[in-house]
Amino acid sequence: MNDLGAIFLRTLSDSRRSMFWWSLGMFALIFFVMALYPTFKENAGQLNELYQSSKEIVALVGTQDMSTGVGFLTQEVFSIMAPLFLIIYGIQLGASAIGREEGRGTLPLLLANPISRSRVVYEKYAAMKAALLVVAAVVFVTIAPLAPVFEMKDVELAKLATASLMTFLIGLAFGSIAFLVGAATGNRGLAVGATSALGLGMYLLYVMEQLVDSLEPYRWLSLFHYYVPDNVLTDFPTFGNVLVLIGVSVAGFGLSLLVFPRRDVRA
């Protein structure tokens, strides 16, 4: 019998260094941002006034009350930083999964083994998911114990958990798109570039759509619309939003499973 999970473990082991640095970076940023809160909240009133004064600023930074812990965390962590971290890491992992093996020329030796190409997709995808889950878990694990320490008593654990889960899901969605491009083309650079451009486009659409009425009919095209940056920590996600993000991931995975076993690989 051959060892199921060997590719998964191997891939995860290859990512252990990046996983460590991304986790450490996430922890450090959240920690320093949270440490600022107790002094910040006293002056938050003025900032709130400034923020609410123009709809352009609202579109960029959201409508949170910065004097509350939840508002502050939404603003500083969940609206941009945490999802961005997971998206970038997801794109890196997804693009590398098959793209890097093929680019570096290690794929022929791997595929010379008595394994199916679908198994390569299954296990590499699972490894990407696991690595993203670890970094998303750092968001929860950092904030949960530190919130009371830094006077953020209004943070609810259940909503913190779903918000962390949503950062994971949006990271996984972009990761899955990059995974698909890598699996379809074997070109890691293209996978990173195309998915990053897509992500940037979607983010701009999300911001602009709040300012330009004519863009509103297209807002469903942006994945950020389903992540709901402004309310991710205040409300539980809707079933539909979760479903869209999971749907994109499943589609990326499913199409990879369809495309990769059928195409010529670079050897």
Next chain:
Amino acid sequence: MSKQKRPAIKTQGLTKFYGKTRGIEDLSLTVEQGETFGFLGPNGAGKSTTINLLMGFRKPTDGKALVLGKPVGPDAIETRRRIGFMPGELSLYGQMKAHALLDYFARLRGNVEDGYIHELAERFDLDLSKKVKDLSKGNKQKVALVSAWMHKPDLLILDEPTSGLDPIVQEEFRDLVSEAKRRGVTVFLSSHVLSEAEHLCDRVGVVKEGRLIAVERIATLHERGIRHVEVQFATKPWPDMLKRIDGIHDVRVEGRTMRFTVHGSIDKVIKLLARHRIINLSSDPASLEEFFFDEYEETVKEAGT
């Protein structure tokens, strides 16, 4: 010995185009079980394309190929279980230690004895505790050889296995192939160095610009082969003395020494020379390069008329 009907490799009209670029065209080739077959040709002739088709890395544009009796393709998992493979452009996971890399592939294969990996490594004098990227090119090649060998395959498909190897490793490689041959393993290897195939193979096929232009037994080649002969006479020879024998070319006389090449049997030459007083005689087989160069020229001439 299993010398029976089912060939190890059989292709029929196998063709691969990359868009308009030719990879290999209309390749029909049979390699019998237990045979060592050299697939020869210059770089870019279509050798690697053929190997990629046989391994299922790429899909043929046309034609078909059976390896160990089964159609090739990404799904031929059970076939790959019995194949040992070495790619032409060798890239290994550089960050891994050699033994971790071999363990990884062993786990993916599932039918490898750990002891055998170490036995092979010892035989090759290969340090498995080093990171792959810190190994010399020759040692990396050894790692790939071990990975191709460790599951005791029935068929070895080796793409340019000895290019860039130092002579000592080449020697070891030859031993390993001879040993495999004795065990009845089929070996299909590509090379652009004909002299290498000459020592290793039972038969060779030559590809040029995507087409198979010749398939010959090495033994036949030697019978039909070209020899460079140098004869030192006791008295000055005259150039025309060999005129009546077929297959004598490039006769040159320098003092008492005569040099010429013989295509085919040398028997008549020896018998004629025996009538004269000879001081010394040497006869060296020409390289296969020369032989196939001639062969190829003829093909071109035929095609041209």
